[in-house]
Amino acid sequence: MSRGKPITRRSFLKATAAFTAASMLPLKLVDVCWGKEGEKFTFGVISDSHLTHIKGTKFVNNFDKGLQQAVAETGLMWPQPDFIVFGGDLAQLGKKEELDHGLEMLSKIEVPIKFVIGEHDFYLDMGRYWEEKVSKLYYSFDHKGVHFVVLNSILTYEDWIKRWRTPEERMLQMARLDNPQGSPFMVGLEQINWLKTDLSKASHDTPIIVLSHSPLYKVFKPWNFWTDDAEVVQGLLRPFKKVTVLHGHVHQILYNQIENISFQAWMSTAWPWPYPVSYNQKLNMVPKMTVFMNRADPFHERDATGWSQVTLEAGRVSQHFDLWENTSRTIAYDEKAGHFVDSQYQDPSKRIPPQMHY
Ligand SMILES: [Fe+2]
Ligand SMILES: [Fe+2]
Numbered sequence: 365m366s367r368g369k370p371i372t373r374r375s376f377l378k379a380t381a382a383f384t385a386a387s388m389l390p391l392k393l394v395d396v397c398w399g400k401e402g403e404k405f406t407f408g409v410i411s412d413s414h415l416t417h418i419k420g421t422k423f424v425n426n427f428d429k430g431l432q433q434a435v436a437e438t439g440l441m442w443p444q445p446d447f448i449v450f451g452g453d454l455a456q457l458g459k460k461e462e463l464d465h466g467l468e469m470l471s472k473i474e475v476p477i478k479f480v481i482g483e484h485d486f487y488l489d490m491g492r493y494w495e496e497k498v499s500k501l502y503y504s505f506d507h508k509g510v511h512f513v514v515l516n517s518i519l520t521y522e523d524w525i526k527r528w529r530t531p532e533e534r535m536l537q538m539a540r541l542d543n544p545q546g547s548p549f550m551v552g553l554e555q556i557n558w559l560k561t562d563l564s565k566a567s568h569d570t571p572i573i574v575l576s577h578s579p580l581y582k583v584f585k586p587w588n589f590w591t592d593d594a595e596v597v598q599g600l601l602r603p604f605k606k607v608t609v610l611h612g613h614v615h616q617i618l619y620n621q622i623e624n625i626s627f628q629a630w631m632s633t634a635w636p637w638p639y640p641v642s643y644n645q646k647l648n649m650v651p652k653m654t655v656f657m658n659r660a661d662p663f664h665e666r667d668a669t670g671w672s673q674v675t676l677e678a679g680r681v682s683q684h685f686d687l688w689e690n691t692s693r694t695i696a697y698d699e700k701a702g703h704f705v706d707s708q709y710q711d712p713s714k715r716i717p718p719q720m721h722y
Contacts, residue, residue: 404677405508410434411451411612412632417461430633431469434671438473447475451612451630452482452577457535482577483518487538488531502555504562510571517576517591520547541587549578550592571606571679578613584640589614606679616668621655621703628683636668655703
């Protein structure tokens with residue numbers, strides 16, 4: 365988003381209104397999205413909707429509304445993004461009713477959707493219904509010179525899976541945040557071997573975007589903001605010059621840099637999680653965050669929920685967050701610094717201190 369004003373939810377609405385009134389689209393808006401093929405494009409992200417079935421045709425209204433709002437606003441984007449990524453946790457407890465309900469809502473999106481699976485979609489039937497109705501569990505695709513890899517990062521150890529008497533019990537255990545009975549996520553050997561072969565076809569100059577549900581690094585184990593074999597995946601990505609990992613699951617703005625790999629989270633349409641204490645860099649918590657991060661206030665009912673859009677220019681990612689109860693943010697890659705920065709708040713006097721609510 366180096367040229368023109370970044371597109372925000374308000375500017376979409378304004379632009380749409382202007383279009384209707386004067387049949388003319390503000391040029392600056394076109395300028396933001398339109399670039400030479402292979403240089404610049406935009407995609408939208410909607411994630412972590414956690415649609416929750418009550419009974420019959422009843423669902424938790426608040427979560428329905430979050431997804432409906434994001435879908436409606438996606439329809440107002442002009443020009444339309446090249447595609448939308450759904451970042452996982454469409455369902456709360458993996459039920460067919462929840463997944464069908466979510467697919468019905470998402471069917472109103474007119475551009476292609478790339479799906480990433482979350483643990484809430486997976487652990488009831490180990491991803492069977494998702495594979496049948498929604499998408500493959502892992503795959504790759506190329507788009508305008510960028511190689512995208514979608515991973516299923518929420519797998520776990522076989523002996524943990526066998527511990528539970530019923531699929532429902534297993535799902536409930538994996539659905540809890542702060543659960544000592546839980547088990548860390550992982551990508552697993554089969555997928556790592558697939559990834560090795562997949563990446564071997566790309567030159568090291570190719571920009572790589574990895575889409576995963578859990579962070580592909582170790583943020584905070586007690587809450588499972590964690591992928592056990594993350595370093596193996598990072599190792600496979602190390603030879604590439606421009607690597608970005610975009611992930612869901614943490615329901616908050618979160619970004620970090622580990623060597624050549626930039627990491628950014630996207631938010632949730634359902635609820636915000638607070639920031640875990642790793643931010644305070646206690647000795648037993650990893651990792652040390654390498655990039656100063658301005659925090660939203662995720663204990664506010666709706667703060668750090670919303671949606672984001674991603675712009676890729678020359679292989680580098682900018683993410684624009686539209687926060688429903690806070691000022692919007694743009695997290696853009698800074699070539700000089702070699703990592704993402706919050707383009708509005710990097711000045712130390714403008715920094716937002718960590719929020720402590722617990
Ligand atoms: Fe989630
Ligand atoms: Fe999740």
